[in-house]
Amino acid sequence: MSNDLIPPSPRYDPNAPPAPDDAALFAEKEPFQLFERWFDEAKQKEPNDPNGMALATADASGFPDVRMVLLKGVDARGFVFYTNAESAKGRQIEANPRAALCFHWKSLRRQVRVRGLISLASDVEADAYFVSRDRGARLGAWASEQSRPLPDRLALEKRIAEFALKYGVGEVPRPTHWRGYRLAPLAFEFWRDRPFRLHDRLTFTREQVDGAWVKGRLYP
Secondary structure (H helix, E strand, O other): OOHHHOOOOOOOOOOOOOOOOHHHHOOOOOHHHHHHHHHHHHHHHOOOOOOEEEEEEEOOOOOEEEEEEEOOEEEOOEEEEEEEOOOHHHHHHHHOOEEEEEEEEOOOOEEEEEEEEEEEOOHHHHHHHHHHOOHHHHHHHHHOOOOOOOOOHHHHHHHHHHHHHHHOOOOOOOOOOEEEEEEEEEEEEEEEOOHHHOOEEEEEEOOOOOOOOEEEEOOO
16 A cells, blocks of 8 residues: 555644633543543534444453444543444343443544443434434334444445335334444543644543542643
């Protein structure tokens, strides 16, 4: 593969205005407050899917896997996403209920990494979010045997048509295998780009999900 396909390292203008002061950028003493502020900025700046996050899981043997999913809820309890429990990630989470997230907001030159423990969101939460989805997405949750072999696109379209006929113009209920998952963080890392790869890295860690946060810094 040609190295011409790899973008060059960034060059920094010595006359550019200075980056935001650390005291202002990292003012919060609690990670969820800082995440909320950065996320609000990302929603204003990112052109697509500011709630997109890489979700890393591992199977029972420890073999890792990663994919992009969408954040659908966040509060002091953790980060919520939804998926088919019979999918690859659903099976991996069942075997090994620990995971990591990474938000990368390119327009802000920032990222947030999170590691923690996974639990199921309540049926009430899952039902509430499911009914908010577009009808086509609700039918798709029934039609897609997620992560399993698909002979061709026609097979999927046929299943969608079958479920559309089954539910007609009525409500489409949530499949029992379509679940919400919550990652309760044990560690956060807030990263922001600085010239010459001398980036800022702020951490929050705790020993257990109801423990106190310890704030620290890492070398770039």
